Amino acid sequence: MSRLIRVFEHDKLTSKSLCVKGEELGDKIIDKLWQYNDANKNIYFEGVRHGVKFKNYVGVIQIGSTTIEILPKADKANTSNENEKDIWHKVLLNMLAHCKKIKINAVSEAALRKRYNSLLDLYFELFLSEVGQLLQQGLIKKYSKDSGNVKALKGRIDFAKNIQHNLVHQERFYTTHQVYDYDHLINQILFKALQVLKTITNSTYLIDGVNRLLLSFPEVKEIQINKSHFDKLTSNRKTAPYSEAIKIAKMILLNYSPDIKGGDENMLALLFDMNKLWEEYIYRMLLKVDDPTIKVNFQNRDKFWNDKLIKPDIVLSKTYLDNGESKEKHFIIDTKWKIKEFVEPDDDDLKQMYVYNMYWKSEKSMLLYPSSKEITTSFGKFHKGRDNVNLCKLGFVNVLDNMGKLDLNIGTGILEKVIH
Template sequence: MIRRTILEWETLRYGDAADEIPAHAADRIAAVAAASPLAGRGGGGVLDHGRKALRARGVVGVIAAGGCALEILPKIDIPNEDGSQATGSIRRRLVHMLAVALDLKIDAGQVTALDWQRETLLEILIRLFSEKLVNAVRQGIPRRYVEHADDLPALRGRLNVTRQFTTLAVDPSRLACRYDALTSDIALNRIMKAAITRLSRIARTTDNQRRLRELTFAYADIADLPVQALRWDDVVLDRTNGRWRELLNLARLLLGERFQTTSAGGSDGFSLLFEMNMLFEEYIARMLKRALGDTDLRVVSQGGRLYCLEADDLRQVFQTRPDILIKRGDAVVQVVDTKWKRITARIDDPKRGVSQADVYQMMAYGRLYECERLTLLYPHHDQAGCDEGLIGDYGVNSCQDRLELFSIDVARGDDIKARLRSMCQSGLKEVQ
C-alpha cells in the first residue's frame, strides 16, 4: 500500500520516489478529498489537485482510496526533532488536542504504548477506540428496559384496550400487550456496532483487526444499522453507563459527517478530516475553562450572539459569535478570537500577517460587547521572530479599547493551562 505523510499547506509532487506520490494514486486521493463535506463548493477545500503536485490546505487527517493513503498533519514546530521522530510528536500533539476537544481520557500507559512514529493518525484513533471498547465490554454491555407492543396468547404487562377492542375484537384468543423488556439492542450499542463494522473494513494493523474481530463477536446480537439510520438522540447516559461517554464521543468522531465513505473509480475510499481552525478554537476554549476554573471568571465558547445591525422594521441582522468570551458575572472582560495561521516576523511584515478583516471584526466585538480588551490568539512557531506570549499590543483610536496579539505554543502541552492563565492575567488581577 502506498502511504505518504505531509504537513498542511505542503506540496507532494507526482513521481515514484519516497517523497513523491504516483499520479494515479494522487488522482484517486484527490477524488475522495473532493467528495468530503470540507471540500467546499468547488471541491478544492481539502487538496489542490494540480498538474504536477497535490497541495494540502488547512485541513488535517487521513484520506485513503484504492491501495493508497495520504496523511495530512498540522504544521507544528517540534524543537530538536526531525524526520519520523518529529512526525510522531506531531501526531501525539494532534491526538492530545482531539482528546481535549472530545473529553477523552488517555492514560499514560496508552500514550507510551502507541507507536507514534509508524502508525498513522487513523490507526492510532482506531486503536484508542477498540482498546477502550474492549475494556468497557468486559465490564458488561449496557442494557435498558424498552417498551414493546405485541399480540400474545397471555397477558404480559398492560393491556392495550384500544387495539384489543378494535383490531383484535374478532380474535379474542390474542391479547394486545404493552410491556417493558430488558434488552441490549439499544441506540448506544447500535452506534458502537456501526463503528466496529466501519472500522473493521479500514483497519490495517494486525492488533486493530484482531480487537475489532473480537468486538464483532461480542456485538453479534445487536441490530446492524447503516450510519444514516442511527438514532443518536435516543442515547441515554446516566450514572449507570456514564463511562460510555468517551466511547460515544469517539464513535461520533469516526462516524460523523466528517468521516464518510465514498466511491471513486470503482474502489472504496474514505476520509477522516478536521478543520484546524475549529479544532484549535475548541481546544483553547476547553483549556481556558480549566485554567480559570478556580476564579470568578467563566469562559463562554461561541456565545454572545449579538446582532450588528437593525433594519427599519426592527428586525436584527448580522449575528456575531465570538470564538471565546471571558466573563465576570454578566460583563465581558475579554474577547478572544483564535486563528490557526502563522504570524510573520516583524522584520518581514509590520502587521505580523494579521488580516485587516480580523481587525475590523475585533473592533465590532469591542463595540457590541462593551469590552475594552480584545485578543487575537495564534499558534506559536519558530519563525515568528519572538518568544511565545504577547507579541503585539495596540491602542484603538478614539476609545479605551486595546487589541492584543498573543501566541501559544501547542507543541508544549505540559503547562499550557498556566500559559493561558497568564494570557488572561490582567483580567485576573482584580480577583486575586
C-alpha cells in the same frame, strides 16, 4: 500492504507524491479525494493539477490501504523533515486530548506502546477497549415493542393482522407486546461500528480484536446508522458508561464513506478545523491558570444587526477592588490559526476587534496567533468610540515548549500579554 503518507496543512499532494516506502500515491487515491471533497462542498482542500492542496483541516484520511495524515504547523521551516512531522503529530494528538476529542490517558498509553500506525488506529483501539469494558460489565437491556405471531397470548392483539395471518392457524396470535432485551439503538450503534471498523482497518491486531468482541456481542439487528439515530439518544445513569464508545462510534459511522465510487476501497476521514481546535485549546489552557480574579468565557455572542450575531472567541473578566467596591474589567481574545508574516493587523480584523471592544466594554483586545518564536508587540489605540482606553494588539505564542512538545502552560503568558 498498508502505506502511510504525512503532509502539513496547506501542503500539496499529487499522484506523484511518494509514500513512506517510496511508492507513488497514484491517480486512484487523488480521484477519491476529489470525489470526497465534492461531496462535502469542497471545504477540506482545493483541486490542483493531478492533486489537491490542503486547507486548514487536519487529521487523517484512510482510503483502502492508504493512510494520509494531515498535520498542523506554526511555521514554514523543515516541512519535509520526518522528525518535524513526528513533533507535530504528537502536538495534534495532545491538542485533541486536551480539547476532549480523545481520552488523555489513551494518548499517553499510545506513546508508550507505539503500536498504532495513525491517529485513526488510536481511535479504533480506544473504541475496542471501551466496548470490551462494556461487554465485561454487561450491556444494558431495554424494553421495546415487538409485533409478530406468537403461540401464547401476550400483549395486545392486532385484530386486522391477526385475521390476515391466522385465519387458518387459530392457535396463534398476532400481537404487539413488550420485549426486554439487548436489541435496542445504543447496542445497535456499537454493533454497526464494529462491523464498519472490521471493514476499514488494515491492522490485523485490530481485526482480531473486533472478531473477539463480535463473538461476545449479543444478538442485535444490523441497521444503517445516520445522524438522526444519534440525535435520538438520551443520556442517563444507565447509559453514562457508553458515552466514550458512542462518541467514537459516531465518528466512525458518520465519517465512513462506502458510497465514494470508483474502486473497491472504503474510505473514512477524521478531519478537524484547526481554527476551532486552536480556539478551544487556548480556552482550556486559560482555564488552567490559577487566578480566582479572572473568569474565562467561551463562545460568547450578542445581537449585532437584524438576525446577525457577533461572536468573539474568548472574553476575560477580571475582578478588582475600587475604593472597597468590587468591579470588573473585560478583555477580548480572538484566536487566529495561521502563520502571520508581518506584525501588522489586517484591516478587517481591526474593525472586528473595535466592535468587540464596544459591545463588551473592553479596554483591551488581542488577536492571538501561533508562532515558533517569541515576538513582542504593543497595543495600538482606536481613536473613536469610547471616552476611556480602547486598545488592540497582535499577540504571538509559541505552540511548543523548550522540550519541543505542546506547551501546556501558555495560559499565564497569554494573560500577561492582554491584561498587564
